[in-house]
Amino acid sequence: MPKTTKSVSHIDAIHESVRPVFFQTELDDFHYATNGGTLFIVRFRSRPYAITCKHVLRQFEASALFVARERYAKKGSKPAPVKTLCFPSSPTGGAADSDVEDLCIIEFEDVLDADWFEGAEYSLDERPFGTSSEGHHVTAFGVLKEKSWIEPPDITFGYCRLDMIDGGSTSDPLLRVARALFFRPDFKTVTGMSGAPVFDQTSGVLCGMVTRGGMTGDYCELRYVDIFDLTRLLESVSAGASAASYTKSVQLKLK
Numbered sequence: 001m002p003k004t005t006k007s008v009s010h011i012d013a014i015h016e017s018v019r020p021v022f023f024q025t026e027l028d029d030f031h032y033a034t035n036g037g038t039l040f041i042v043r044f045r046s047r048p049y050a051i052t053c054k055h056v057l058r059q060f061e062a063s064a065l066f067v068a069r070e071r072y073a074k075k076g077s078k079p080a081p082v083k084t085l086c087f088p089s090s091p092t093g094g095a096a097d098s099d100v101e102d103l104c105i106i107e108f109e110d111v112l113d114a115d116w117f118e119g120a121e122y123s124l125d126e127r128p129f130g131t132s133s134e135g136h137h138v139t140a141f142g143v144l145k146e147k148s149w150i151e152p153p154d155i156t157f158g159y160c161r162l163d164m165i166d167g168g169s170t171s172d173p174l175l176r177v178a179r180a181l182f183f184r185p186d187f188k189t190v191t192g193m194s195g196a197p198v199f200d201q202t203s204g205v206l207c208g209m210v211t212r213g214g215m216t217g218d219y220c221e222l223r224y225v226d227i228f229d230l231t232r233l234l235e236s237v238s239a240g241a242s243a244a245s246y247t248k249s250v251q252l253k254l255k
Contacts, residue, residue: 010127011139014199014206017041017122019071020143020157021056021195022150023064024079032066032155036145036192039067039106040209043121044234046114048080050106051230052195053211054087057104067106069117071159080116081109086237088244098172099211099225105237122197122206124234129227131176132200132207134168138178140210140222142196146187162190164222166200166207174229176208178222190215190222198224 008016021037037056042049050067057065066079086105132138140162147158164180178198190213200207206227213222236244 010204010206011199011201013127014040014122014197015141015161016071016120018141018143018159018197019050019068020148021052022066022155022157023060024066025064030150032150033060034145034148034150035060036143036148036194038142038193038195038210040141040195040197041067041117041121042234043123043125044231045238046125047238048108048112048114048117048121049234049237050080050108051197051209051234052104052106053209054085054102054104056194057085062106065106067108069120071120072157073155080112083107083109086233088233098174099223100174100229102211103209103225103230103233105233107237124206124231127206128204129206129231130200130203131226131228132166132198132203132205134166136166136200136202137163138166138198138200138202138207139163140178140193140196140198140224142190142193142210144187144190145192146189148192158192160187162193162220162222163201164220167221170223172223174225175211175223176226178224180220182218182220185215185218185220188215190220193222198222 017040022034039050039052062085088100144158164178167177196210198208208224210224
């Protein structure tokens with residue numbers, strides 16, 4: 001049976017599920033490389049999956065992806081064996097021209113032990129998730145590329161948390177917006193936050209995943225996929241379905 005840590009708070013559980021997106025290479029001098037990016041590990045229907053954005057993977061093959069057991073991989077650590085990368089394609093209806101094709105579910109090989117991540121997954125079977133609401137306090141947990149570097153033999157990943165305010169739905173039916181004005185931040189960009197989970201502190205639920213964002217001075221804005229859409233994709237991957245169709249109600253402000 002997989003290990004569960006009932007005493008860990010929900011927000012701490014999502015914090016522990018976060019990993020950097022990086023890859024093994026065949027280069028002698030540089031064994032690892034990264035485009036920047038974040039992924040997080042969940043348990044869904046008793047199986048572990050990782051969730052991230054397609055664009056952070058770019059030219060690398062699934063077999064090169066290094067999903068570490070620990071938040072800070074130790075020397076000699078082995079990656080979780082990746083079976084396949086699952087992406088939505090050919091969206092229709094309201095999903096056409098949305099960010100849906102940037103979603104990625106990472107499926108692991110069946111040989112992966114049920115407790116391989118030692119309970120670090122955010123269990124969607126046991127822990128709460130749901131759509132945020134405008135004005136709620138939300139937090140994105142990710143890895144800033146600006147604070148990360150690979151200089152063999154050292155690897156440093158700049159984990160961070162960004163506390164923000166949900167700004168409501170957008171014209172993209174998948175995306176919500178979160179905003180913040182930081183006081184003297186020690187970073188200039190939010191590159192690397194793509195794939196970061198977003199937690200609604202007001203409601204106490206996992207509410208989505210960052211797909212893109214930017215900063216203008218101290219002002220930051222992130223666009224993130226609603227957890228509703230992520231769980232619909234997980235349901236399809238878990239069931240081995242080749243297509244999925246669902247409806248969703250989105251509230252938009254009229255100017």
